[in-house]
Amino acid sequence: MPTRIASTFAVPPADDPLRPNYATKRDDHQFAKQYANLYWLRLVVLRKRVLERARRQWEGKDKIEGIKTPPRHVKRLLEVENGTLCYVVGTVYVDMPLKPNVLEDLARDHHITAPPPRKKYHSASDEVMLEDESGRVRLVGKPIDDAEGVFVTGTIMAALGAETASGDFEVFEYCFAGLPHQPELEPTAPEGEWVALASGLDMGSASDAADVRTEMLVEFLLGEAGENEDQEDAVKVSRLILAGNSLARPDIGASSEEPKKKTYGHDSSLYTAKPTEALDALISELATSVPVDLMPGETDPTEPTMPQQPMHHALLPNSALYEGFTGRTNPFWCEVGGASFFGTSGQTIDDIFKYLESEDRLGVAAQTLEWSHIAPTCPDTLWCFPFTDRDPFILHQTPHVYFVGNQPRFESRLIEAKAPKDDEGGDSAAVKKVRIVLVPKFSETGEVVLVNTATLEVKRRRFALGE
Template sequence: MAAEELPVPSTSTRRETQLLPSKGTSFLIPDKDKSFHKQYANIYFLRLNALRDSVLQNAERKWKHVEGDPIHVPRVLEVVKAKLCYVVGTVYMEMPLKPSVMEDIARDVRPLPFRPFRLLTAWYMIVTCQQHSIAPPPPPSKICSPDDSIMLEDESGRIRLVGARVKAAPLVTGVIIGVLGVETPNGDFEVVDICYAEMPPPTYPKEDEGAAMEVEEEDAYIAVVSGLDVGAPSAADAHLQLLVEYLTGEAGGLDDAVSASHISRLVIAGNSLSTVVVAEEVDDRKARKYGYDNTTFSPHPTLSLSAILVDIGRTMPIHLLPGASDPSGSIMPQQPLPRRMFGAVSKLSTFSCETNPTYVDLAFGSRKRQLLIHSGQPLDDMFKYLPSPARRLDLAEATLRWQHMAPTAPDTLWCHPFFHAEPFVLPNTPNLYIIGGQRKFATRMVGPDDRRCRIVLVPHFASTGTVVLVNMRTLDAKTVTLRTHRMAGGAHEDQAPTNGREPTPTPAEPDLTMSEPDLSQMEE
């Protein structure tokens, strides 16, 4: 029996954006396809077949007037020595520091000597294994090194890419590229130029600005946060309460309330719950209630998050994406969090649990916008491949030019073994590309005039108190910083205990700071 939806109070003064049926790829995995019996190699074949034609068309257009009359070679193993040619394939980074499953198994398992024994006049050989107690080293923040090699592969085989041009290019495993060059006497391919698929056509073509201005003049924003980190040992409860009060128009003065009324909906881009820290169990025989031990698990973070979402959901629609620390599995694409786990907010029609990544299509007046949102795992994984100084904003822009949002899956980013089609390929350019779970705010407008895209990196809210606001009319981005002058429940830093007693706690004073993106925020 379906739960009855609670009525949502109407707010006539709040801007509204209409949710449209999504034209983007669906990241929902049907139950019949939730199988891991298929090989992951099929993903690379699907990716190469999907992007080969786009890369080849750009390569022919780019290199048709190059001196030397380069020829197209259909397979990487068919390149001709000392002849200028170009070929399309998949990048593979051979990196000594890359995590290896086989090394993990070798570290955990130690074979003992063979021990023969007699059974029913026959000799059998058995191997017993003993588990080690050696903890693996922490994963490195970077897996690149001077010993890395760049390969280009397709259905026929693999060839090594060399040259200053390819060494300087920001490449990661899984990118489909075209390379122009010649084969060297030792069998390598020296690259002189590189070609990508480039940004695909937009889902919604650019509208007539003059006609749109005649229909509506006022702005509508969407608010984006990431990393609420509810349930962390040092939770930012004051920031969370300020977030609720700001979005509902209860914080600050009249100007802040007017600003909040322009926010049409909220997007939470992952990491809403903190990573669960399980305490060591003292007695396994201890009785457990409802299937878990209440000394090692607490439901309070989920209840706290539900209370926050209820207050906001009565005011505006909410789109909740899972993240790396949320209980939604670790493989991409992450499936929606169960609505039932959020209690009362699950009955609101304004509350939506999304996949990670997800597409959200919105309409504001005569304008239509497509949002592509993910919680940051693909960008974090790709960032490990590049030496410092590398910019996350440049890497996010590169994914649009590659027409692929997560090329390192399944090599170093866990993903589902897709067999029929790969959803991470970008068939169209979104109007807004939102990436959560980042260290700091950054934004950039990229692409030619007919396929412009606003990239927004959303910082961790629990540590920065930053809310990102994106104008649905102009696609401009700005931030609102929520902070308190004094920590709630604590003493002022200049206040000392008197007469051996702690001072009386001073209530927190809210401070809302709104800022337009400047040059320091535009680039990392």
């Protein structure tokens, strides 16, 4: 019988200023506050990094497009002079006619037929703007027109250009903060450890195939299934991270169409504990052999507001008894075998994806590193808490592994970039290596991803009947 570990769902470790634990404070839940503070904090923090990078790229640059004067930095957008080459820093705002607005919310409240939800907000009539404390200016020019998968509301950007006769700002070049400081990868073992990443278990779904795949995953991680090679791989797995959507969304559509007998009091037919009991049993079985980190997702029973807090321990009473199980936030930082892991359950990338014409989700994930911000669409179209003292979604450190859960298919890329020198002490000459992993929905693909902490190598394992 396992011994209860009181610290299983206790307060997270002391907050690292470079790697926040995303645990919210009581004051963060006061929704009477304005979200303008969050945008202002974002601009204040990232402006310094963006400005340093802009100066390195553009200081001493010769004439451009026939403008003879060298570029200079203009601190306020409304102080830009017509025809003068300069660079400015501000918050990107994309005016998108197709983006949801408050009028649609009011229509739903008043039972007026609202437009169906769109998969994409992008359209040919979108306009990119830059704003700061002084005002807003429209950005025009070939770099703006040709860019794909770059401009999203809420990002901080520097633009090099000049004001036109019509009052727009013609952009010749632009840049973002870039990757912040990354600590050296120092593996604790020469061959490294393997971390298993899975998402979208969808426990409680009506799919028998998904249940079989889940059982096969458990047997693999416990070293009870497969050939000798499979068992050797399982032994090397030092941690399992479940990146959200472990429980399926309740399916009440079919039952709502059938006439129901009128009842009085609580209607218990809409609730069943079977999905959480199944997840609890699965984690309890695994936690005896491998540490399990459980992140919440869009369909899990916790607050949908970002950053999502851990699922309550009362939902998983048996798992909470094991030291090997820990409820985590979404997003989530951890260090395994000398490598830093950072990831989300997918809502951040899914929301950014709606802003862009591009279908390249892996490119979108890489772009968030370039922005030094993982959730620029918070709070515009992605719910988040109204923080007044920090923007927790700013990246102050570059992880070695960046994973995104609940994506349509597995994708991975090892990116290398020269990180700018920043206020955290980054080395401008160092090359930063990041393994980006898009983790597919396990209930649909039967796939789990293994990442090596020493080499950042990835393996994909697929579980299905007959394979």
